[in-house]
Amino acid sequence: MALNGAFRERLRNSWVEMRENFTRSTLQSLGVILGVASVLGGFSISDSMRQRSMELYVKMGGLDKLNVRQSAVVKEGAPTALQTANLGLRVADADEGEGIDASPVDGVSIRKDARARVRSPYADQERDIRGIGRDFLALDGYQVDQGRDFTVHDIDSGAPVAILGTEAVAVFFPNGDALGRTLRVGDTPVQVVGILKERVFRFRDGQNNMFRWRNRIIALPTTLVARRFEGDRYHRVDRVTFRIRKLDAMAQFTKGLSSMLKANHRQQEDFRLDDIGARIRKERSQGNVYDLIFLLSGFLSLIGGGIVNVNIQMATLKERIREVGVKMAIGAPGREIFKEFMTEALLLTAAGSVAGLVIGVGFSKIITASIGVPLHIDPKSFVSAYGLAAVFGFVFALFPAWKASRLSPMEALRYE
Amino acid sequence: MPPIIKTHALTKVFGSNGAAVHALRGIDLTVERGEFVALIGPSGSGKSTLMAILGCLDLPTGGTYALDGERVEGLSGRELAQIRNDKIGFVFQQYNLLPKASVVRNVELPMLYAGVPRKERRTRALELLEKVGIPDKAKVLPAALSGGQRQRVAIARSLANRPALLLADEPTGALDQHTGHEVLELFADLHRQGNTIIIVTHDLSIAAMAQRQVEIMDGLIKVEQAA
Numbered sequence: 001m002a003l004n005g006a007f008r009e010r011l012r013n014s015w016v017e018m019r020e021n022f023t024r025s026t027l028q029s030l031g032v033i034l035g036v037a038s039v040l041g042g043f044s045i046s047d048s049m050r051q052r053s054m055e056l057y058v059k060m061g062g063l064d065k066l067n068v069r070q071s072a073v074v075k076e077g078a079p080t081a082l083q084t085a086n087l088g089l090r091v092a093d094a095d096e097g098e099g100i101d102a103s104p105v106d107g108v109s110i111r112k113d114a115r116a117r118v119r120s121p122y123a124d125q126e127r128d129i130r131g132i133g134r135d136f137l138a139l140d141g142y143q144v145d146q147g148r149d150f151t152v153h154d155i156d157s158g159a160p161v162a163i164l165g166t167e168a169v170a171v172f173f174p175n176g177d178a179l180g181r182t183l184r185v186g187d188t189p190v191q192v193v194g195i196l197k198e199r200v201f202r203f204r205d206g207q208n209n210m211f212r213w214r215n216r217i218i219a220l221p222t223t224l225v226a227r228r229f230e231g232d233r234y235h236r237v238d239r240v241t242f243r244i245r246k247l248d249a250m251a252q253f254t255k256g257l258s259s260m261l262k263a264n265h266r267q268q269e270d271f272r273l274d275d276i277g278a279r280i281r282k283e284r285s286q287g288n289v290y291d292l293i294f295l296l297s298g299f300l301s302l303i304g305g306g307i308v309n310v311n312i313q314m315a316t317l318k319e320r321i322r323e324v325g326v327k328m329a330i331g332a333p334g335r336e337i338f339k340e341f342m343t344e345a346l347l348l349t350a351a352g353s354v355a356g357l358v359i360g361v362g363f364s365k366i367i368t369a370s371i372g373v374p375l376h377i378d379p380k381s382f383v384s385a386y387g388l389a390a391v392f393g394f395v396f397a398l399f400p401a402w403k404a405s406r407l408s409p410m411e412a413l414r415y416e
Numbered sequence: 417m418p419p420i421i422k423t424h425a426l427t428k429v430f431g432s433n434g435a436a437v438h439a440l441r442g443i444d445l446t447v448e449r450g451e452f453v454a455l456i457g458p459s460g461s462g463k464s465t466l467m468a469i470l471g472c473l474d475l476p477t478g479g480t481y482a483l484d485g486e487r488v489e490g491l492s493g494r495e496l497a498q499i500r501n502d503k504i505g506f507v508f509q510q511y512n513l514l515p516k517a518s519v520v521r522n523v524e525l526p527m528l529y530a531g532v533p534r535k536e537r538r539t540r541a542l543e544l545l546e547k548v549g550i551p552d553k554a555k556v557l558p559a560a561l562s563g564g565q566r567q568r569v570a571i572a573r574s575l576a577n578r579p580a581l582l583l584a585d586e587p588t589g590a591l592d593q594h595t596g597h598e599v600l601e602l603f604a605d606l607h608r609q610g611n612t613i614i615i616v617t618h619d620l621s622i623a624a625m626a627q628r629q630v631e632i633m634d635g636l637i638k639v640e641q642a643a
Contacts, residue, residue: 009528013516016516016517017516020516323514325512326512326513326514328473329471329473329506329512330500330501330506330525330526330529330573331497331530331577333494333497333498333529334493335494336529408474409474409497409500410468410473410474413473413508
């Protein structure tokens, strides 16, 4: 350090000053304490929520997916020949889509829904039936618990097989021995070949299971649903999903897919592309608004606290004028006085930041615990909170320190 | 060797125009190395102003002042601070010790500003405390000392950077007669060891201990007499 250990000496003196005037020092650092606490507290709460959302998305089967859905085309007057010839979203679209550029495509899933009466020896209910194909289970975050997934053969041939979610098992086979049993879906007897693992996700402790409806699934091969329930030999589907692992490949793939689909659909734009990752990113940027609010509240408490701090500094400067005069008389240049005041202010800021950290983290711990979300703090939040405190601590210390350094030694010595 | 102090036609005016106060009106004063001088005069005579200028706490309005051969007029605040640190040791009536720093740290302070290394500072400060007769009080706070002891600390501090000039402003003003006498004895000792001392006082019996008395009246030197 400059002036061989002068900094150390200043630091020590500042510490003594702080310790001797504990109440005053506490008041002085109040702004910093509150500022850091509110920024850090606010950020860590929104960090925690965001982290939880991320976990949710991962459990939903990931963000890196592109959904293609059928969308209604408004038809005015008599349909044109092209419109009549359009078959809509089909399995062929999924296959060809993958064929555009197979390298970025990590998985394809197809879905075809229907509604049917479902009967077992124990229950008889009208139910949603989910026709699934390709990598549906993996892409939607399902795992097979007992039995097996559909084979390629099952899907190609429209085999009469079914996979059930835990809730469906509980309803139709309350004894739990569903595997291998027969379920009548509409008029079609299907054999249960797989049971899915129960899916649970509670955003906050004690909240309802957000995935409860996912356990109600009764899945059949898409081909079976298309043929038996819709009488559809073109194998139309409701949804095709592509998983694209590489984020930067998504835009290119979307473009290719879009033009391919348009060509397949006789120039009709009767489909909708939905990039889930982009949607989530958009939602998250809305979450950033909250961060901005917390930042602003921290900002305001720092300004308020800073002004209080300047006031106190100016008031105590009066008490300390003689001391400054003595130091100047024995040879302290104004610069040294300035540094002494700055050191004290910065030490106060540092101590205030630590207190603010404890309070902020404590608060967010209480809040996140009370709403039942695990606490998660992004290191960037620390950087923001401390950066803000450091800047304000510095700026608001400047004026009193400058004022003290400009005192005339003679007048300071005579000051009563 | 140049004299420690040489002033010529030194003036100091406070305020301006109509409200101007002429505190010093032309002081010619020379103090040689090793002298013990008493500045006397009633309050309002200008002796405090002269002391402030001699101590480089303030600059004269007119005239010249050379301290240890170095002209002082027109120096910047920083340069003056360095001169004060390097060449002048102050002893005040009210001691002016830092209340929150221990005795030894008070004595070290001028050396800290001069950039003396830590160990050397400590060694010299302890030596000085021994010299002024309170070697056992190094670690205590000034508040725990008697007035006489505090003034000894102040004297030790003033000697820290081996100044060319010791300036004492009513150093016994706040002390009882007995303690005051002891402190004056200390100054006499320091004088015998070769220090140049200027003592400001309004007490003639104190002034009598000095080699030479300079009486200030209305901003001028009225009488100058050597003992």
